[in-house]
Amino acid sequence: MFGRFELMLAGRYLRARREEGSISVIAWLTLLGITIGIAALIIVMAVMNGFRADLMERILGVNGHVIVQAQFGPVQDYVALARKFETVSDVVTAMPMVEAQVMVTFRGQAGGGLVRGLSREDLARMPLVAKNITGGSLDALVGDDVVMIGNRMAERLGVAVGDSVTILSPTGTATVVGTTPRLKAYRVAALFSLGMAEYDSTFIFMPIDAARAFFRTGEGVSAIEVMLRDPDSAPLVARQLTQMADAGKPLRSVTWQVTNSTFFGALAVERNVMFIILTLIMLVASLNIISSLIMLVKDKGRGIAILRTMGASRGSIMRVFMIAGASIGVIGVLGGFLLGVVFCDNIESIRQLLQNLTGARLFPDEIYFLSKIPAKMEVGETATVVVVGLIMSFLATLYPSWRAARLDPVEALRHE
Known part of the structure; x- marks a missing residue:
């Protein structure tokens, strides 16, 4: 040319x-x-x-791709329901969870936090959490008085592994003199660092049975987190999971696209x-x-x-x-x-x-x-x-x- x-x-x-x-x-x-x-x-x-x-x-490594909740109150029969969800072809894991906002105090220092009650086995199946333990051990997260907190929360409060923090629930206990805050001391069994400042400064992981007892959810849980092989298939899978509810126990499903759309x-x-x-x-x-x-x-x-x-x-x-x-x-x-x-x-x-x-x-x-x-x-x-x-x-x-x-x-x- x-x-x-x-x-x-x-x-x-x-x-x-x-x-x-x-x-x-x-x-x-x-x-x-x-x-x-x-x-x-x-x-x-x-x-x-x-x-x-x-x-x-990081968001999808900690939060479920689909969150299944009951229309009214806690999710009942959550163990059987989670096993049923795992039979869906695109579902990897279905993890029952108790979630609630709390206040954490330690030696005069206080801050907000988000408690997530999960079984130790389910936490081990979350690579982002299991592979980023910076102190203590995930195996120590057993019992009714242990928690695992983020390293940024630990730095802010001055907490180390083995210290005890006090957790206060905003939903208190009704008494004859009014509503009193519900609080309990928990030993810090492990620290984690997810590489996301918001999560490392607010998340608190607790054994699910301990969370159910503290937040008084009875025989139910707050929700079931569902992890998928393909996160983009969440809307389709959400409809399938909703249809699997037992008669008289309606469920609603929220996908990660809706939760994080903004x-x-x-x-x-x-x-x-x-x-x-x-x-x-x-x-x-x-x-x-x-x-x-x-x-x-x-x-x-x-x-x-x-x-x-x-x-x-x-x-x-x-x-x-x-x-x-x-x-x-x-x-x-x-x-x-x-x-x-x-x-x-x-x-x-x-x-x-x-x-x-x-x-x-x-x-x-x-x-x-x-x-x-x-x-x-x-x-x-x-x-x-x-x-x-x-x-x-x-x-x-x-x-x-x-x-x-x-x-x-x-x-x-x-x-x-």
Whole structure:
């Protein structure tokens, strides 16, 4: 498509002489702008993808994909019902659970918490919990007076493994003198760190029988958490589970998409807006190719006229300037791709380095929920960014190249 003469001439035009320094500077700035634009788009999309994937892994690793509750009161016959749920093809586990809001106190320090009563066997089947025990042992979570709390709650209260904390229930006990708070001391048998600040500072795991006794749910439980092989199949499975209820004991099922719809919806909107904004930045950088090529065409007008009089066709002239402009775009896009990949692979090290240099906390985990910046590059998305950058760069060369090809040799040489 391109001849050796056209490639050679485009290369010479890109290597500006000293008197053409302004053109060279604009070309370098254009290349730098495209590189930064492509790299920024790749990095931001990777961080957004990693942020969503990490949050989903932690949210769905602790919370059930489907939560089955009774229409009225606690779920009765929960053991048999859980076993029945596990016969559904897509269900991995069905775990009875007692859940309630509490206040935790220790030596004058107090804070809110969320108690989750689960059997030790069910906790062991939750890899995110079982593999992130930082103190004590999951095997010690046996009895009526033991709990397992997050490391952030332990730090806030000053609690260590073996200490006893007091748990107060907001639903107190009715007496002749009024309602009195229900409270009990529990020994901390283990600590965990799920890598999500909200969970590590609020969750309290307790044996299910101890939770049933403390919250007085009788023979029932608050809900049954159902884990699926494919989380996206939750709506279909939820309908199946609801239909499995015994006559006279209606159930309702809530999927993880409904529970977290606002959160993940906000993430999706933010991701799309950031893509549009950064694409516009990349578009502005690509448009600089037009200005640099127009200046090059104006500066090389005499040379273009001489080439036309020597027999060079308009198509040949157009291809020369298309090669010159596209070369800037291609080099910028490839440079941005490499910069983006290297940055994403070392993003946490870069964050630590910037924190040490500036002394400021970047990406505080209590605000962003995660303890480190995640980055997950998707091949299809990254390829789309690269292709869009190349297309923009190519399209930006068309108008200046067309102007160069339309240059009249007579008008160009009249005043020479």
